[in-house]
Amino acid sequence: MNAAWRRPAWIRGGAAAMAAARTGIGVVALLSPELVGRPWVGAAAGTDQGRLLARALGGRDLALGVGALAALGRAQPSGTGGAAAGPADAALWVGLGAAADSLDVLATMRAWPKLPAVGRWLVALSAGGAAVAGGAAAWALITAPAGPPEGGAGRAA
Numbered sequence: 001m002n003a004a005w006r007r008p009a010w011i012r013g014g015a016a017a018m019a020a021a022r023t024g025i026g027v028v029a030l031l032s033p034e035l036v037g038r039p040w041v042g043a044a045a046g047t048d049q050g051r052l053l054a055r056a057l058g059g060r061d062l063a064l065g066v067g068a069l070a071a072l073g074r075a076q077p078s079g080t081g082g083a084a085a086g087p088a089d090a091a092l093w094v095g096l097g098a099a100a101d102s103l104d105v106l107a108t109m110r111a112w113p114k115l116p117a118v119g120r121w122l123v124a125l126s127a128g129g130a131a132v133a134g135g136a137a138a139w140a141l142i143t144a145p146a147g148p149p150e151g152g153a154g155r156a157a
Contacts, residue, residue, distance in 0.1 A: 008087065008144040015094045015137040016072045018130060022097060023065030029058025039119035040108070064100060068093035091141035098134030101127040 029036040033054030037045030044050040071090040104127040108120055115123075 008141065011137050011140045011144065012072050012090065014133070015090065015141070016069060018134060018137070019065045019068035019072065019094070019097065021065075022061045022130075023069065026058045026060070026062030026065055029054050029061065033058065039116065040123050042116040042119065060100060064093065064097045068097055087141045087144065091138040094134050094141065095138035098131045098138060101131035101134060105131060 025036065033051040034045045036058065037050050037054035041050060045054060068090065071093045074089070105124055108115065108123050108127070112120055
């Protein structure tokens with residue numbers, strides 16, 4: 001196989017790993033909101049309001065993660081006879097996750113001086129990295145070649 005044909009599978013695998021991590025964080029935030037909230041907002045995570053917001057964040061991440069996993073699982077290169085979803089559906093879900101991560105970075109930057117020193121860096125760097133990686137994956141899913149050239153050229157014998 002040529003590199004252009006393998007690239008979408010590699011991208012889908014990375015995007016699926018990020019979506020699985022997002023799903024896991026969502027579940028943990030729903031079940032133990034202080035665990036997820038405390039590094040980000042400090043002692044406020046222990047209040048009723050802090051737990052409410054961490055659970056809401058968990059619900060968002062769970063929905064985005066499961067949506068991306070479902071779309072990535074259905075996305076098939078053209079000509080493979082796969083299910084109805086295509087790379088654009090997967091790119092949409094992955095891109096929405098990247099957008100959410102970008103907004104987390106912006107919210108963190110806005111409250112920067114009021115946040116725990118280590119936690120603000122942890123959130124800014126992890127959410128920022130996820131935003132960049134998710135945006136790149138979404139773009140690559142949309143722009144990557146859909147399948148091998150006609151006649152099977154480029155496939156390994």
